[in-house]
Amino acid sequence: MARRRSPRTITGMPRRPRQALLLLAASSLLAGPSGAQDARSAEFRQIAPDLYFNFDFGGSNSAVLITEEGVLVVDTRMHPDDAEDLLAEIRKYTDAPIRYVVVSQHHGDHYMGNSVFEREGAIFIAHPDTKKVIEERFQFEVETRPFADRGQDPDAVALVLPDILFDSRATIELGGRTVELIYLGAGQNEGDTLIYFPHARALHTGGVFHNRSWANTSYAPSFEGWVNVLRAIKSIGAEVYMPPHGDLATEADLDVFTDFIEKISTGVRAAVDAGTPLDDMLEELVFDEYRDWRGYERRERNLRAIYQRMTDGEAQYFVPAGRPQPVSGN
């Protein structure tokens, strides 16, 4: 489907026919070894009469809007098994069709369950940069995600690309509710999409804001840009923040994460400016205050990547096609 000018309003029926509802039965057959099942456990929490937050500490979070006209899902989790679990939760509340899936970012742990919702007839919406990197990076994601630890079959993952693209703003009307898609620029990734539910003053923050979680910062095109987006989020007017990783959050948590992104980038910058060798810097920059955060074990790998790009300008990690190598100082 062609990319259209934004802002735009998206309404109407799904393009694909909806198939029979066999999902509750199907998902009950998916229970694997108890360890694997525990690794996939998630909580489906109601945060407004029609809005739910699927909290998966070990995986990734989703948001779900349920209306009489249909359902909108933000992010389909890491694997079709996870998506089946999410769908089973939704089916406890409604038989309404799954109309839309918003793909908030290009990391595989947020979209590799797409095929389950495609089967349900959903239309997929994303930012063009998200689609571009998903296409470019899909095979790598399938090969590198910890499916074995979760008792999941990598071969079950299918590539499902977005149908509709939006540039900066789009509005989805569904069942008397309005959902706003907002792109304020790259945070953790190009294409990071914010999804706002004004009636609940709730915001899903794409890859931009993670709550008490050491996000993988290796992809970020610019830390300055990331901090700017984090600050700009406040003007949206949300009271509840639904992060892609970590628990439900408040504006105070947003400030803590903004501070974190500033601290790690300025910390490495200062070390580089002082001529501190990499190994010495890694010993010094312990960031003890984040030790209990999810993903703290990424500290060394992430700091090394920031150091490297601030010294020789080369990214240690993936840089999307067409984006210049990170500029020193970013």
Ligand SMILES: [Zn+2]
């Ligand atoms: Zn993630």
